[in-house]
Amino acid sequence: MLTQRSTISRNRPLTVFEASTAPRISTRAVHGGTERRKPHHALTTPVYQTATFTFADTAELLEYVEGRSGPAREEYGRYGNPTLSAAERKIAALDGGDDAVLFASGMAAITSVLLASLPTGTHIIMTDDCYRRTRQFSETYLRRLGIETSVVPMGDYEAMEAAIQPGKTRFIVSESPTNPYLRVADLERIADIGRRYRIRTMIDSTFATPVNQRALEWGIDLVVHSATKYLAGHNDLLAGVVVGKGGFIQALRDARGVFGSVVDPQNAFLLERGLKTLALRVRQQNATAQAVAEFLEVHSKIERVWYPGLPSHPDHAIAVAQMNGFGGVVSFEVKGTREETSRFVDAMRIPYIAPSLGGVESLIEQPAIISYYDKSPEERAALGIKDNLVRFSVGIEDTEDILSDLEQALTVI
Numbered sequence: 001m002l003t004q005r006s007t008i009s010r011n012r013p014l015t016v017f018e019a020s021t022a023p024r025i026s027t028r029a030v031h032g033g034t035e036r037r038k039p040h041h042a043l044t045t046p047v048y049q050t051a052t053f054t055f056a057d058t059a060e061l062l063e064y065v066e067g068r069s070g071p072a073r074e075e076y077g078r079y080g081n082p083t084l085s086a087a088e089r090k091i092a093a094l095d096g097g098d099d100a101v102l103f104a105s106g107m108a109a110i111t112s113v114l115l116a117s118l119p120t121g122t123h124i125i126m127t128d129d130c131y132r133r134t135r136q137f138s139e140t141y142l143r144r145l146g147i148e149t150s151v152v153p154m155g156d157y158e159a160m161e162a163a164i165q166p167g168k169t170r171f172i173v174s175e176s177p178t179n180p181y182l183r184v185a186d187l188e189r190i191a192d193i194g195r196r197y198r199i200r201t202m203i204d205s206t207f208a209t210p211v212n213q214r215a216l217e218w219g220i221d222l223v224v225h226s227a228t229k230y231l232a233g234h235n236d237l238l239a240g241v242v243v244g245k246g247g248f249i250q251a252l253r254d255a256r257g258v259f260g261s262v263v264d265p266q267n268a269f270l271l272e273r274g275l276k277t278l279a280l281r282v283r284q285q286n287a288t289a290q291a292v293a294e295f296l297e298v299h300s301k302i303e304r305v306w307y308p309g310l311p312s313h314p315d316h317a318i319a320v321a322q323m324n325g326f327g328g329v330v331s332f333e334v335k336g337t338r339e340e341t342s343r344f345v346d347a348m349r350i351p352y353i354a355p356s357l358g359g360v361e362s363l364i365e366q367p368a369i370i371s372y373y374d375k376s377p378e379e380r381a382a383l384g385i386k387d388n389l390v391r392f393s394v395g396i397e398d399t400e401d402i403l404s405d406l407e408q409a410l411t412v413i
């Protein structure tokens with residue numbers, strides 16, 4: 001009796017909504033990877049708030065350890081949980097990958113890929129203008145393990161190829177668009193270099209989301225997202241995800257079971273819920289960011305705007321060819337000192353001053369203060385972080401209200 005009740009979906013093949021049924025992104029966001037029939041006929045994914053999974057008797061345990069239980073059988077929370085699997089399948093469907101694996105944060109995802117794949121004595125190539133902690137991880141922690149990193153300028157593919165150490169280079173790691181200058185990598189070119197030299201390519205696509213750019217479709221091997229940002233979308237949880245080919249992702253899931261950086265079921269539920277509105281949110285954020293960029297570019301108090309949707313951006317042409325939208329982050333330089341820039345930031349009424357990006361609430365920050373205050377002005381200049389630089393992550397508030405807010409705040413300088 002108990003056995004019957006506790007094996008709701010065991011041994012029954014999952015009837016999952018296939019992404020191939022719905023090539024369009026909003027339908028994929030709502031239905032992609034979702035099991036059509038859930039326990040108790042629930043429509044939404046249950047939160048399996050459990051640390052472990054039980055076996056009715058030794059015979060059932062033997063069935064499991066001998067690999068006869070089918071795909072829906074779980075063992076222990078660090079190895080898998082149905083709520084996590086639902087979020088993973090949806091992200092795989094959105095990005096067009098075989099499979100995806102969730103981690104406790106974006107950094108856990110990035111560090112786990114590299115730690116799980118790189119033996120001592122190997123080498124990776126990374127583009128500059130990348131997430132500060134990714135670079136810190138490779139230049140500090142990977143170096144200690146005897147894994148070297150070459151950093152090449154974003155957009156210089158000759159330098160990328162020249163940095164390859166035959167037999168030693170195992171990964172090319174890049175981001176697109178980057179933080180904070182929204183540089184866009186030529187994914188086809190990176191994928192081509194990777195293929196020719198048999199080097200794995202990985203793109204941090206956090207700023208793009210699968211709505212605006214699907215790097216796997218351009219031949220990239222692995223896509224990583226900080227799901228904390230647009231994917232979850234509500235500034236209320238931390239998570240990360242890696243998407244790619246089935247075998248590699250399963251190996252990474254096994255590594256997660258050892259490293260332990262698993263996301264908890266409640267956050268996985270919130271992430272899957274947030275994903276359903278991803279396309280709606282991102283399209284609104286694309287539209288507002290474009291309007292903000294155009295408004296600021298002709299404003300007398302603004303020195304320079306960085307937004308790939310503007311023809312003035314160095315990577316506008318690649319962005320147009322490769323992306324379906326240009327994202328919700330606009331970076332710009334105010335005509336003024338660091339203090340004058342801060343006065344403008346403080347005068348903004350809608351955005352919160354905070355790190356992070358991609359949520360429904362607009363966030364604004366001055367990178368020189370929030371991310372690089374520990375550096376001297378000279379070091380900041382060397383990193384290309386100017387004192388008057390502002391990064392604005394637009395939320396889903398009305399475009400007109402955000403434009404009015406910018407207009408009034410710029411009058412204070």
Ligand SMILES: *Cc1c(COP(=O)(O)O)cnc(C)c1O
Binds near residue numbers: 179207228238240
């Ligand atoms: C935020 C971010 C990360 C790190 O993600 P966490 O979820 O904060 O660990 C990595 N890459 C990019 C581009 C990010 O914006």
